[in-house]
Amino acid sequence: MKAIVCTKYGSPEVLQFREVEKPAPGDNEVRIKIHAASVTAADSMIRKGVPFYGRFFLGLMRPKHPIPGTGFAGEIEAVGKDVTQFKEGDPVFGETGLDFGAYAEYVCMPEEGLLAGKPSNMTYEEAAPVCDGALTSWNFLVAMAQIRRGQSVLINGASGSLGTSAVQLARYFEVETTGVCSAANVEMVKSLGAGQVIDYTKEDFTKSGRSYDVIYDTVGKSSFPRCNGALSQKGLYLSPVLGLPLLLQMLWTAKIGSKKAKFSATGILPVPELREFLKQLKGLIEAGKIKSVIDRRYPLEQAAEAHRYVDKGHKRGNVVITVKHDR
Numbered sequence: 001m002k003a004i005v006c007t008k009y010g011s012p013e014v015l016q017f018r019e020v021e022k023p024a025p026g027d028n029e030v031r032i033k034i035h036a037a038s039v040t041a042a043d044s045m046i047r048k049g050v051p052f053y054g055r056f057f058l059g060l061m062r063p064k065h066p067i068p069g070t071g072f073a074g075e076i077e078a079v080g081k082d083v084t085q086f087k088e089g090d091p092v093f094g095e096t097g098l099d100f101g102a103y104a105e106y107v108c109m110p111e112e113g114l115l116a117g118k119p120s121n122m123t124y125e126e127a128a129p130v131c132d133g134a135l136t137s138w139n140f141l142v143a144m145a146q147i148r149r150g151q152s153v154l155i156n157g158a159s160g161s162l163g164t165s166a167v168q169l170a171r172y173f174e175v176e177t178t179g180v181c182s183a184a185n186v187e188m189v190k191s192l193g194a195g196q197v198i199d200y201t202k203e204d205f206t207k208s209g210r211s212y213d214v215i216y217d218t219v220g221k222s223s224f225p226r227c228n229g230a231l232s233q234k235g236l237y238l239s240p241v242l243g244l245p246l247l248l249q250m251l252w253t254a255k256i257g258s259k260k261a262k263f264s265a266t267g268i269l270p271v272p273e274l275r276e277f278l279k280q281l282k283g284l285i286e287a288g289k290i291k292s293v294i295d296r297r298y299p300l301e302q303a304a305e306a307h308r309y310v311d312k313g314h315k316r317g318n319v320v321i322t323v324k325h326d327r
Contacts, residue, residue, distance in 0.1 A: 003104035009049030012304040023108040031078040037102040038071035038129035039319040069102030073127035091118040095131035126292040129318040133161035136266040149174040154212040157219035159185035164293040167192040224249040224261040293317025
């Protein structure tokens with residue numbers, strides 16, 4: 001089969017388009033014929049091997065799993081003898097987690113993994129990034145912050161993969177929502193449900209004099225100390241981007257003060273917990289409450305080009321890789 005192979009850390013050029021052996025499913029596994037895979041900022045960080053401490057999980061000198069990619073959508077092509085939840089031909093979507101492997105024509109996964117039937121009102125390209133973007137924002141806003149009607153939430157990076165999903169979730173839960181993005185994306189963020197949108201090139205939201213119950217910094221461009229004055233008395237600062245300062249702030253605020261800084265690595269949460277998140281999220285998708293915003297599509301052989309674009313940090317919503325099969 002055709003796949004993208006990454007045998008060392010570095011620039012997008014380390015992503016090589018190659019022919020590799022087609023995987024065989026185990027007794028409790030399914031083999032998925034991939035039609036689309038997501039390309040995220042996290043994928044770029046993994047490709048670079050940064051932050052360095054991440055290599056203790058990914059491979060110290062080189063990636064342990066040479067085929068990158070996590071979020072995907074496709075159809076079941078083969079099933080192991082013990083599989084009961086899926087059958088050949090089922091359209092599915094999900095995430096491979098730390099086993100990676102989504103930048104390929106086929107991938108094998110245990111049926112108990114983060115895998116579900118594809119929403120009927122989504123294309124494969126629209127479904128592929130759900131477990132990278134929308135599921136992460138569900139974890140932060142719904143599971144961690146427990147947002148509810150009447151609260152105020154600011155989403156920094158509102159036009160990205162996590163941000164576009166977060167704005168829609170906040171709208172669904174009837175939360176007063178402020179998005180922060182560039183001028184080029186203001187109208188798009190408003191159309192997703194943000195009541196107010198701040199152009200970060202013209203205004204610093206931390207100095208506006210307004211306060212928020214939750215500040216969700218999807219891009220990790222701010223910090224708890226900077227946002228402290230913009231948080232309500234029991235406000236939460238949430239970020240999926242972990243660094244030493246945030247780690248120390250989490251430890252400090254866990255014991256002192258009413259305002260809290262929190263981080264979560266959504267992708268390594270227990271799979272049963274993630275499956276429950278995905279079940280609820282899928283219900284909102286099929287009800288038409290959440291949609292995927294797709295910026296660009298690249299064929300599998302242009303995965304390196306897709307990474308170059310994501311590395312620029314200006315994508316609108318999601319970038320996906322499309323996988324074409326000869327038959």
